[in-house]
Amino acid sequence: xxxxxxxxxxxxxxxxxxxxxxxxxxxxxxxxxxxxxxxxxxxxxxxxxxxxxxxxxxxxxxxxxxxxxxxxxxxxxxxxxxxxxxxxxxxxxxxxxxxxxxxxxxxxxxxxxxxxxxxxxxxxxxxxxxxxxxxxxxxxxxxxxxxxxxxxxxxxxxxxxxxxxxxxxxxxxxxxxxxxxxxxxxxxxxxxxxxxxxxxxxxxxxxxxxxxxxxxxxxxxxxxxxxxxxxxxxxxxxxxxxxxxxxxxxxxxxxxxxxxxxxxxxxxxxxxxxxxxxxxxxxxxxxxxxxxxxxxxxxxxxxxxxxxxxxxxxxxxxxxxxxxxxxxxxxxxxxxxxxxxxxxxxxxxxxxxxxxxxxxxxxxxxxxxxxxxxxxxxxxxxxxxxxxxxxxxxxxxxxxxxxxxxxxxxxxxxxxxxxxxxxxxxxxxxxxxxxxxxxxxxxxxxxxxxxxxxxxxxxxxxxxxxxxxxxxxxxxxxxxxxxxxxxxxxxxx
Ligand code: ACM
Ligand code: ZN
Numbered sequence: 001x002x003x004x005x006x007x008x009x010x011x012x013x014x015x016x017x018x019x020x021x022x023x024x025x026x027x028x029x030x031x032x033x034x035x036x037x038x039x040x041x042x043x044x045x046x047x048x049x050x051x052x053x054x055x056x057x058x059x060x061x062x063x064x065x066x067x068x069x070x071x072x073x074x075x076x077x078x079x080x081x082x083x084x085x086x087x088x089x090x091x092x093x094x095x096x097x098x099x100x101x102x103x104x105x106x107x108x109x110x111x112x113x114x115x116x117x118x119x120x121x122x123x124x125x126x127x128x129x130x131x132x133x134x135x136x137x138x139x140x141x142x143x144x145x146x147x148x149x150x151x152x153x154x155x156x157x158x159x160x161x162x163x164x165x166x167x168x169x170x171x172x173x174x175x176x177x178x179x180x181x182x183x184x185x186x187x188x189x190x191x192x193x194x195x196x197x198x199x200x201x202x203x204x205x206x207x208x209x210x211x212x213x214x215x216x217x218x219x220x221x222x223x224x225x226x227x228x229x230x231x232x233x234x235x236x237x238x239x240x241x242x243x244x245x246x247x248x249x250x251x252x253x254x255x256x257x258x259x260x261x262x263x264x265x266x267x268x269x270x271x272x273x274x275x276x277x278x279x280x281x282x283x284x285x286x287x288x289x290x291x292x293x294x295x296x297x298x299x300x301x302x303x304x305x306x307x308x309x310x311x312x313x314x315x316x317x318x319x320x321x322x323x324x325x326x327x328x329x330x331x332x333x334x335x336x337x338x339x340x341x342x343x344x345x346x347x348x349x350x351x352x353x354x355x356x357x358x359x360x361x362x363x364x365x366x367x368x369x370x371x372x373x374x375x376x377x378x379x380x381x382x383x384x385x386x387x388x389x390x391x392x393x394x395x396x397x398x399x400x401x402x403x404x405x406x407x408x409x410x411x412x413x414x415x416x417x418x419x420x421x422x423x424x425x426x427x428x429x430x431x432x433x434x435x436x437x438x439x440x441x442x443x444x445x446x447x448x449x450x451x452x453x454x455x456x457x458x459x460x461x462x463x464x465x466x467x468x469x470x471x472x473x474x475x476x477x478x479x480x481x482x483x484x485x486x487x488x489x490x491x492x493x
Contacts, residue, residue: 008024017077037058050096071097102420103419104422105132107138108120108427109141111139111146128202130447135205136424142215142235147187147208147264152260158235161235162184165178165237166238208268213245214279214281217234218235247285254316254320258323261323261324272332272347273324273332274349275333277334317333318342318343331347332349335359350367352371353372361417374401376424378391380395381482383395402458404447406450446463464492
């Protein structure tokens with residue numbers, strides 16, 4: 001049934017691009033017919049592997065699982081010209097392929113600016129086009145809580161909305177201009193189910209992120225009693241790091257996140273749940289009697305490497321991680337989870353460069369590489385920033401993305417701990433889908449090759465040779481994309 005869906009997708013694309021009618025049928029090959037055959041049963045250790053054999057009468061696709069058939073279909077589709085043509089020629093050939101990494105992801109931040117369901121689905125289309133298989137959905141942050149939680153309705157009634165938003169680039173402090181626009185939104189659980197199913201049809205798993213214990217202003221606005229101090233908390237209207245965080249000494253804080261995780265686990269079928277852990281300032285905890293009481297009770301002590309508050313964060317996140325384990329899930333956290341004690345079963349998402357990932361892999365944790373200096377797609381992709389849409393800063397061009405070797409600096413054995421790579425699209429300054437597309441494309445194509453192709457067969461000049469075809473495809477699909485690589489590929493010729 002899955003194969004039939006894939007065959008249908010193939011037939012639809014061929015009809016669209018080449019005006020050729022292919023009939024989709026289940027069953028044995030008819031004698032003398034020219035056919036495209038999709039078939040499972042390929043013997044291969046990689047479950048996403050596929051093989052395509054083409055001769056004068058048939059295209060024969062074999063795969064281990066339907067996902068491999070999906071990627072084979074994509075390979076065929078990408079070899080059909082973008083312009084409408086009257087005939088399609090496939091050379092007689094044999095293709096054997098499988099991805100270098102099992103985890104090939106992209107994160108979308110929907111907290112800083114909300115993306116509606118339609119935009120999320122269109123983003124998932126872009127992942128599918130590039131053979132990525134993980135959509136990391138950053139659902140909560142200081143600037144808005146985006147997932148309906150039935151047991152905790154205030155999280156969206158209050159936490160999904162902010163009164164206004166900083167105008168221009170936020171550079172620090174409390175004195176900054178704001179617009180007069182209420183901003184927000186959230187996904188109902190039915191909408192989330194719909195998106196999960198949409199992604200699954202494209203062999204994409206969704207990893208929800210509930211960021212804790214920092215980046216929680218939206219939680220505090222909804223449940224102010226969970227802060228370390230008594231004050232009026234608001235959903236944040238500016239970017240950056242905020243020192244008000246969830247009180248880790250309050251049992252009610254754990255209970256809130258357990259209630260949230262009950263519904264997260266109920267909804268998301270995937271194995272991984274992301275629990276954040278990044279940029280949790282410890283100032284409030286240092287001065288909080290509840291937090292300090294918990295530190296005493298747990299006999300947590302500062303040492304030469306970490307503070308007792310770092311260990312308090314490990315404890316707090318560890319409690320949530322254990323709760324998730326008991327429900328059969330595995331947790332992912334930003335590389336700060338290495339500060340303190342973290343279970344070997346937690347997956348480290350390395351964002352402050354590759355350092356955390358290398359450390360994690362050496363101590364035996366699995367790692368996803370999302371180094372900001374290679375994979376933060378909110379950064380500028382050209383040095384000529386005046387010609388670029390206004391962005392957060394930084395610089396990561398296509399060549400830099402392409403140059404990422406996720407296992408560099410590790411032994412072969414340690415390298416096995418790197419389960420994959422991901423790009424992050426933070427949305428402080430990204431308010432439209434058109435801008436999002438521009439930031440993703442073509443950098444996502446470079447990341448996809450990092451994720452898919454063996455290191456030794458990758459060559460940037462070779463990538464540039466295909467830039468024209470790639471961008472023609474983007475054009476045909478109506479995407480807004482950055483065109484710098486077309487210049488590069490010209491000077492490459
Ligand atoms: C992050 O960029 N704070 C993970
Ligand atoms: Zn506290």
